[in-house]
Amino acid sequence: MARATASVAAGSSGVTRREFLYYIWGASIALFTAQSAGFLVWFLIPRFREGEFGGKFILPVTDLPEPNGEPRDNPAGRFWLVNLDTTQPNLRMFQAQDEPEPIQGVAAIYKVCTHLGCIYSWTPANERFECPCHGSKYRLDGRRIEAPAPRALDRFKVEALDADRNVLAVSSEDPRTGVFLPLALPPNTTLLSIDTGKRNLGSSEPLLCSFTGTCP
Numbered sequence: 001m002a003r004a005t006a007s008v009a010a011g012s013s014g015v016t017r018r019e020f021l022y023y024i025w026g027a028s029i030a031l032f033t034a035q036s037a038g039f040l041v042w043f044l045i046p047r048f049r050e051g052e053f054g055g056k057f058i059l060p061v062t063d064l065p066e067p068n069g070e071p072r073d074n075p076a077g078r079f080w081l082v083n084l085d086t087t088q089p090n091l092r093m094f095q096a097q098d099e100p101e102p103i104q105g106v107a108a109i110y111k112v113c114t115h116l117g118c119i120y121s122w123t124p125a126n127e128r129f130e131c132p133c134h135g136s137k138y139r140l141d142g143r144r145i146e147a148p149a150p151r152a153l154d155r156f157k158v159e160a161l162d163a164d165r166n167v168l169a170v171s172s173e174d175p176r177t178g179v180f181l182p183l184a185l186p187p188n189t190t191l192l193s194i195d196t197g198k199r200n201l202g203s204s205e206p207l208l209c210s211f212t213g214t215c216p
Ligand code: FES
Pocket: 113, 114, 115, 116, 117, 118, 131, 132, 133, 134, 135, 136, 148, 149
């Protein structure tokens, strides 16, 4: 009796039970397909956009400090921009005894100490980077002056671009240490691209204080 009543009810609305189940099934498949497409689009969208940490930062070359000048802070990119030239040495940047070649060019240095990850800063009075946590010190190019940092500061990849954003030069990796070398800028360079998604670990060269006999 109840069965007969249900059939009558379904028939009275114009949809049979079988049709109703088909609709539910079709809706489930459509929902699943839409979800899969959404996940695919989310996966294909770049995680880090330009100007966002993890992505590229495009800066005018006029943002560069003068050779061996004080580093230029980029808080959003979490890097220091430095312009190095040991052929014009000063208190900030000079050629050490174990550095046979001049160090010249642009580097982008990660703002996190290689010891335990504190944020260090530039100390103008001492012309070097100093970490407030345990006292590590670094030269303008990120090389260690004093421990306990186990290695030099990490660097990001730098590209020199012209006004149309064509790539003119890219920082290469030191074959010995794998660190991004300072990039010498070609004459037509208008923009710099700092890729904060491409970071190389600093090298563990000897401490600079060991050359001057001033290690604590
Ligand atoms: S975290 Fe910088 S010296 Fe320890």
